[in-house]
Amino acid sequence: MAAGPWWRIGWRNLGRNRRRTILTATGLAFGYWAVVVIAGMADGIVADMVRTATGILSGQIQAHAPAYLPDRTLYETIGGNEGTDVPALLAAIEREPGVLGAAPRVYAGGLVSSGATTVGVLLVGADPAREDSVSRLTAALVEGHLPAPGTRELLIGSELARQLNVRVGTELVVVAPAADGSLANDLFTVAGLYRTGIAELDGSYAVGPLDAIQALLVLDPGRVHEIAIRIADPWTAPAIADSLGTRGVTPAGVPVAFRPWTTFRPELVDYANLSAGSMWIVVVIVFLMAIFGVANTLLMTTFERRREFALLLALGATPRGIVRAVLAEAAALGILSIVLGVVITVPVLIWWHYDPIDLGRLFGDFTMAGALVRPVLRTDYPVTMFFYAAGALLLTALLAALYPAFRATRVPPADTLAGR
């Protein structure tokens, strides 16, 4: 603050009416607090949505044969008809930094039938032990047990169980077109039920052990459609997918396409962008409100100091100097407010990150953009908003000071000093 006499004057002027300075700074600081905490909550909701949406089944990165999407035909397994060394591929993927787990899967459209009811489902062949580290499907088990490898057991959604009117232990007929053109059909036993809260998942998925589903579909053990990958930070998915794709983790001659969630769930990216964009509206509203409060305070301050300004002008101070003094005072106020704002914001961000506000008692869980959202307002750290809000606050203080500064220069020195 010792950059020049005007700066020093501005800073010292703040100390002349400390109570008012503290009140104004506190107001601005709470504005800052509100913007950053709301942004933190919005980021938290987005992060939670991404985690839930990609964590339940899809994973944050998926590996397929390049031609598997969008048709998802039965034959487009990784490595084509010959398949690939799945354990080696899984191990290579898991060596990538940031990867927490990888799980192989096969998929096929099929029918499950019990009694007179038949429902079309997506049959999923999965390795329950590996799913544990990738998806939350196994954690969503509400009844029974996970299908054991080698057995003809199925894990089905609670809604599907309701439609079929079956329970744990009931036999189901499973029918699907097999890879050799035949109509695969076999009896499977319901081993367990899961409930994710997502209608599509609970109503139309049937998950069996990888080997049993492969056998049903006449697919060799080396043939899988997908490897789902879980990573530590969802936002690093594109970079890790890129690295996996270019580093050549797959055996020679086996083309694999690694896709991050940002490409297979673009609506989540859209939502994140929308959420970030709408934060600017909050910023504008909050600081627009603040701008008038600060302008009022500064207008009062300058009015009180009319005689002082008149004296300065009479002694030869330029109007530019007066403006600088008032702006310096506003800038000093802004910086003080930012410091105060950071002091009251950071602890709350940390607190609500580790002990989030749970609105679960007021509202139940709900789904948004196909992702289950728990009404828990866990704040994330909105790093960019942290700085942008500070910038906006400083700008607010300076804009608010423009008019009072202008008024200060228009004080008529002679009349004012004469008390007229």
Add this chain to the structure above:
Amino acid sequence: MRHLCIAVLLALASPLHAQRTAREIVDHVDRLLRGNSSRGEITMEVVTAHWQRSMTLAVWSLGTEYALIRIDAPPKDAGTATLKSGTEIWNYLPRVDRVIKLPSSLMGQAWMGSHFTNDDLVKESRIIEDYEIAIGFDGMRDGVRVWEFVLTPKPEAAVIWGRITEEVRQDDMMPTWARYYDERGDLVREITFSEYQRMGGRLVPAVMTVVPTDKPNERTVIRYVRLAFDVGLEPSFFSLRRLRSGAE
């Protein structure tokens, strides 16, 4: 004046007349391989990019409402049977000894891996009710006098095709091909008929070849090996019990 009246009346009546004729011909062609009731033996060869297989099928039908199809070969699928009763389709799976009814959401799925859908089994028989039929071409093609019929779905008809065209030879009423278009007007598949021969006392195309337009290297070829008509089947024949027992 009287002559003019008659001429006008004739002019008015003739499209109506032509429409009825077109309907009759398409209906006739539709019934060719079915008769009132029929009993046939079919080989079905399916070629796809990934596999090819040949099946032997036994088929019973009654009118447009009932059909029963049983797979006799290959051994892996032998005994698998499909019953069509009205708009419902039931499958019997001998391996698990269960009968399952196909949910309506899956009617568009391939039947036994072929290029026919379950819908084809159900809906093809309703062509006369579901489509407006017009003559699109009447004349010589490759030295043969043919009609080309254009079938447009009626507004209220729940059908998957946007348009069907079918060519029929005029002198023996034999179909030569049928083309199926989607709602955008793009060709989806073509069925060609060939090897016209007498079976069960009437001239029929013994071979039907289906080629999906987007996969020109794939096809399903249906060949009638034996065919008998008016074999005296009753609706009660087409029961779930019969589906299970294999129909003999």
